[in-house]
Amino acid sequence: MEQAEISRKVQARFGERIVSAGSFAGQHWVIVRPADLVEVLHFLRDDPELDMNLLTDVGGVDYQGFPDEPDWRFEIAYQLQSLKQNYRFRVKCAVTDDTVRVPSVWQSWRTANWMEREIFDQFGIGFDGHPNLRRILNHDDFEGHPLRKDYPINKRQKLARPAEHLLTDDPEWA
Amino acid sequence: MGLESRLESPFLTTTVDAVINWGRKYSLWPMPFGTACCAIEFMGVVSNRYDVSRFGAELVRFSPRQADLLLVMGTITQKMAPVLKQIYDQMPDPKWVVSMGACASSGGFYDNYSVVQGIDELIPVDVYVAGCPPRPENVIGAIVKIQEKISREKAADWR
Ligand code: SF4
Numbered sequence: 174m175e176q177a178e179i180s181r182k183v184q185a186r187f188g189e190r191i192v193s194a195g196s197f198a199g200q201h202w203v204i205v206r207p208a209d210l211v212e213v214l215h216f217l218r219d220d221p222e223l224d225m226n227l228l229t230d231v232g233g234v235d236y237q238g239f240p241d242e243p244d245w246r247f248e249i250a251y252q253l254q255s256l257k258q259n260y261r262f263r264v265k266c267a268v269t270d271d272t273v274r275v276p277s278v279w280q281s282w283r284t285a286n287w288m289e290r291e292i293f294d295q296f297g298i299g300f301d302g303h304p305n306l307r308r309i310l311n312h313d314d315f316e317g318h319p320l321r322k323d324y325p326i327n328k329r330q331k332l333a334r335p336a337e338h339l340l341t342d343d344p345e346w347a
Numbered sequence: 348m349g350l351e352s353r354l355e356s357p358f359l360t361t362t363v364d365a366v367i368n369w370g371r372k373y374s375l376w377p378m379p380f381g382t383a384c385c386a387i388e389f390m391g392v393v394s395n396r397y398d399v400s401r402f403g404a405e406l407v408r409f410s411p412r413q414a415d416l417l418l419v420m421g422t423i424t425q426k427m428a429p430v431l432k433q434i435y436d437q438m439p440d441p442k443w444v445v446s447m448g449a450c451a452s453s454g455g456f457y458d459n460y461s462v463v464q465g466i467d468e469l470i471p472v473d474v475y476v477a478g479c480p481p482r483p484e485n486v487i488g489a490i491v492k493i494q495e496k497i498s499r500e501k502a503a504d505w506r
Contacts, residue, residue: 311461312426319460328460332428
């Protein structure tokens with residue numbers, strides 16, 4: 174199935190609930206609100222023709238200061254793939270600001286667990302229902318969210334603390 | 348070796364420092380702390396073409412407790428910083444440190460939120476090696492520099 178056709182199918186099913194649909198270089202996507210996200214993703218996964226069983230990536234974007242700044246600040250892009258049919262589709266979730274919480278999809282695709290943690294770490298967007306929403310790339314004492322456009326480029330953090338087992342008095346380790 | 352037959356006496360007079368330094372500088376045991384692409388270049392340094400064993404520093408140890416030359420080769424992230432510090436602390440004296448490449452020496456082009464801007468923020472460095480990555484000759488040059496430094500040292504300077 175062509176990506177355009179998948180896009181049409183999703184739009185026909187969800188109508189007004191799709192904020193917008195677009196394409197670039199043959200890749201199509203739809204943009205949805207957080208409230209509709211899980212339903213749209215599950216439709217793509219459970220429809221027997223679409224059968225998007227693999228979530229290959231989840232990524233974040235900060236549109237602050239972007240020339241065509243949309244009405245929302247962040248977008249979260251879910252890259253889906255059907256292993257059986259070998260086609261892909263992208264669903265983007267429009268996130269107005271960092272007070273909005275997005276539903277976690279880790280129970281549908283286990284791969285979402287760490288990728289949602291990465292978005293939380295780098296952009297400071299919270300995921301509802303996530304089992305372990307902690308930083309994953311930056312260290313625990315890190316302040317701020319470095320992939321946000323308003324993160325000062327020259328800002329330096331204090332260095333990471335040694336891991337607990339490095340602090341022990343045990344002569345085996347010390 | 349037959350050498351002794353050419354000497355008139357089987358004894359030499361020298362200083363303790365000279366003997367100790369002579370031993371130290373030709374038996375450096377490197378601990379490779381390789382975190383990025385520079386460590387690949389180090390593989391060239393130790394393999395047959397460049398062959399660092401010509402300079403006595405080929406016995407790579409993967410335990411800091413058995414090493415006296417710390418080679419920091421690659422990008423050191425802030426998350427890695429405590430580990431590097433710990434490895435350095437675990438090395439017994441006497442010990443020397445080579446910072447190999449732009450990343451280890453200054454953060455390199457990773458002038459960003461996650462990378463330590465030079466390992467001298469964490470541990471003392473004896474020789475910096477320029478390059479991204481430095482050529483193997485450059486690394487051997489650093490080892491020779493360390494050897495020169497060792498020959499100027501006094502055994503009593505170390506604990
Ligand atoms: S200095 Fe260059 S080659 Fe070495 S670790 Fe950094 S980026 Fe890689």
